[in-house]
Amino acid sequence: MMKLLKNCRLHSPMDEGMDHLLVAGEVIVLRGEQALALEGSGGIESADMEGRMVIPxxxxxxxxxxxxxxxxxxxxxxxxxxxxxxxxxxxxxxxxxxxxxxxxxxxxxxxxxxxxxxxxxxxxxxxxxxxxxxxxxxxxxxxxxxxxxxxxxxxxxxxxxxxxxxxxxxxxxxxxxxxxxxxxxxxxxxxxxxxxxxxxxxxxxxxxxxxxxxxxxxxxxxxxxxxxxxxxxxxxxxxxxxxxxxxxxxxxxxxxxxxxxxxxxxxxxxxxxxxxxxxxxxxxxxxxxxxxxxxxxxxxxxxxxxxxxxxxxxxxxxxxxxxxxxxxxxxxxxxxxLKLPRKGRLDVGMDADLVVLEEDYAVRDVMARGQWHWRDGQQRLFGTFEKPGRKTD
Incomplete structure (x- = not known):
């Protein structure tokens, strides 16, 4: 499914204020009101960042x-x-x-x-x-x-x-x-x-x-x-x-x-x-x-x-x-x-690699290549020999 991340306090890494991101596959494909307008469409999973800081x-x-x-x-x-x-x-x-x-x-x-x-x-x-x-x-x-x-x-x-x-x-x-x-x-x-x-x-x-x-x-x-x-x-x-x-x-x-x-x-x-x-x-x-x-x-x-x-x-x-x-x-x-042109920033065409921070800058969510590895402080994706059950600090 495509993923809509709405109400992000975006730092890309410059402060770009409140924004919305649409992710398809591993890539950010839309930003702003164009992305938000697709909320509720079939095949789109919506997640509200509630104004949290989102960084690359x-x-x-x-x-x-x-x-x-x-x-x-x-x-x-x-x-x-x-x-x-x-x-x-x-x-x-x-x-x-x-x-x-x-x-x-x-x-x-x-x-x-x-x-x-x-x-x-x-x-x-x-x-x-x-x-x-x-x-x-x-x-x-x-x-x-x-x-x-x-x-x-x-x-x-x-x-x-x-x-x-x-x-x-x-x-x-x-x-x-x-x-x-x-x-x-x-x-x-x-x-x-x-x-x-x-x-x-x-x-x-x-x-x-x-x-x-x-x-x-x-x-x-x-x-x-x-x-x-x-x-x-x-x-x-x-x-x-x-x-x-x-x-x-x-x-x-x-x-x-x-x-x-x-x-x-x-x-x-x-x-x-x-x-x-x-x-x-x-x-x-x-x-x-x-x-x-x-x-x-x-x-x-x-x-x-x-x-x-x-x-x-x-x-x-x-x-x-x-x-x-x-x-x-x-x-x-x-x-x-290192000539990694799709890394290090959050914009259309860049890889969907991002971190969502709480008010005290603790990590809440982590997305790598369009997949949630961490959500709400809980690890979702694990390495081949890792054990489930880890939490962020």
């Missing part, structure tokens, strides 16, 4: 959909992330990647997991490669992976400034970025090089040297974890002003760690007049979050969760930040960088 589904551009970890032995490998963990957090589009373990976990596994999430109703893509050089691929070539494999949109997360990286040379980074860029042109995909930033002494210098010494367009280079340290935030601002898209990680908040909380990081970026279209926030969901001492010894371990993305957005909205200033970092900005 969140686009999580960095998640370990097959699970991360492995830094503390095989027992520290994190399981893959279930469908419901994403949809409960309002995430309707996700990009999976490999991290430290790009040996046992593979690009092939990522592609299959992305396709599984697609079959379960989410929208999912992935990167080829991982922390190390040469990047692990499925076909033996970065360009072939991006050009020939539907789900692969770029390379990542390649690690720099981290003791776990393979310490790539400037020429290796330039070559990999070039492969990603050219493949993106050939396949009309993003072709980005998604760069993991660690706590190393070089900070973002490797990225700046690539910009200085090559003709690689700045938009190809996307550093993530820019809020890992306050100093990286300053460098990220410079990178964004030079044309890079930079990504904040919604780490679990812990006062004992040096990272800048994601909500604070985004607020600081916007207040300092960072380019508004070149910033995103991602969850690192399913990723292992280890903390090492100065000798490289592991002293604590945590796991990234998709709901950290939602919690960050809620914190910003509850602090009084206007929705139209913060929502792009969670929706249209990553969608535009």
């Amino acid at each position: 589904g969140l686009v999580d551009c960095h998640a370990h959909i097959t699970g991360g970890g492995g830094e503390d032995g095989p027992e520290s490998r994190v399981p893959s992330v279930d469908l419901g963990a994403f949809t409960a957090a309002g995430v309707t589009s996700v990009v999976g990647l490999l991290g430290t373990d790009d040996l046992v976990r593979t690009t092939g596994e990522l592609v299959v997991r992305a396709r599984a999430l697609m079959a379960e109703g989410l929208s999912a893509w992935c990167y080829t490669g991982g922390y190390h050089v040469p990047p692990v691929t499925l076909t033996g070539s970065i360009r072939a992976d991006i050009v020939h494999i539907d789900r692969v949109v770029g390379v990542g997360e390649l690690a720099v400034s981290d003791h776990r990286s393979s310490h790539p040379t400037d020429q290796e980074l330039i070559r990999i970025a070039s492969e990603a860029h050219v493949a993106g042109l050939m396949a009309n995909k993003a072709g980005v090089l998604h760069l993991h930033l660690g706590d190393g002494k070089q900070g973002m210098d490797p990225l700046f040297r690539v910009l200085r010494d090559s003709d690689i367009p700045a938009r190809v280079l996307q550093p993530t974890h820019i809020n890992r340290q306050p100093a990286l935030m300053d460098e990220a601002m410079e990178a964004a002003r030079r044309g890079c898209h930079v990504d904040i990680t919604a780490f679990p908040e812990d006062p004992s760690h040096a990272d800048v909380p994601a909500a604070e990081a985004l607020a600081r970026y916007l207040d300092d007049n960072g380019p508004s279209g070149r910033i995103s926030v991602s969850s690192d969901g399913g990723g292992c979050l280890p903390h090492f001492d100065d000798h490289g010894h592991l002293h604590s371990l945590d796991v990234g969760r998709p709901d950290s993305l939602l919690l960050t957005l809620q914190k910003l909205l509850r602090s009084g930040r206007p929705a139209e200033t913060v929502l792009p970092a969670f929706t249209c900005n990553p969608a535009e960088l």
Whole structure:
């Protein structure tokens, strides 16, 4: 059945006031009075949003959909992330990647997991490669992976400034970025090089040297974890002003760690007049979050969760930040960088990916590709191995 969503306080992500949406299949086909006029017609299921805030589904551009970890032995490998963990957090589009373990976990596994999430109703893509050089691929070539494999949109997360990286040379980074860029042109995909930033002494210098010494367009280079340290935030601002898209990680908040909380990081970026279209926030969901001492010894371990993305957005909205200033970092900005033209906004012709929020910004309903995954705080659609009975907070 077609679905009429009436009386939506629509943020697309700009504030567009009260509106009505008609969904057919996976797509928004009508808006406004034209949509409302069809209420009561055969084959249309009507749902009254009663003036609640309706936002685009969140686009999580960095998640370990097959699970991360492995830094503390095989027992520290994190399981893959279930469908419901994403949809409960309002995430309707996700990009999976490999991290430290790009040996046992593979690009092939990522592609299959992305396709599984697609079959379960989410929208999912992935990167080829991982922390190390040469990047692990499925076909033996970065360009072939991006050009020939539907789900692969770029390379990542390649690690720099981290003791776990393979310490790539400037020429290796330039070559990999070039492969990603050219493949993106050939396949009309993003072709980005998604760069993991660690706590190393070089900070973002490797990225700046690539910009200085090559003709690689700045938009190809996307550093993530820019809020890992306050100093990286300053460098990220410079990178964004030079044309890079930079990504904040919604780490679990812990006062004992040096990272800048994601909500604070985004607020600081916007207040300092960072380019508004070149910033995103991602969850690192399913990723292992280890903390090492100065000798490289592991002293604590945590796991990234998709709901950290939602919690960050809620914190910003509850602090009084206007929705139209913060929502792009969670929706249209990553969608535009990743060349996902039907994601990140709510308009005719866009995919019907949306989240309905209560007055306190708690999630009430989630629709992905035209299907209700959550209604009235209850999960309706489940992953193949999920158990019914979950509720949103």
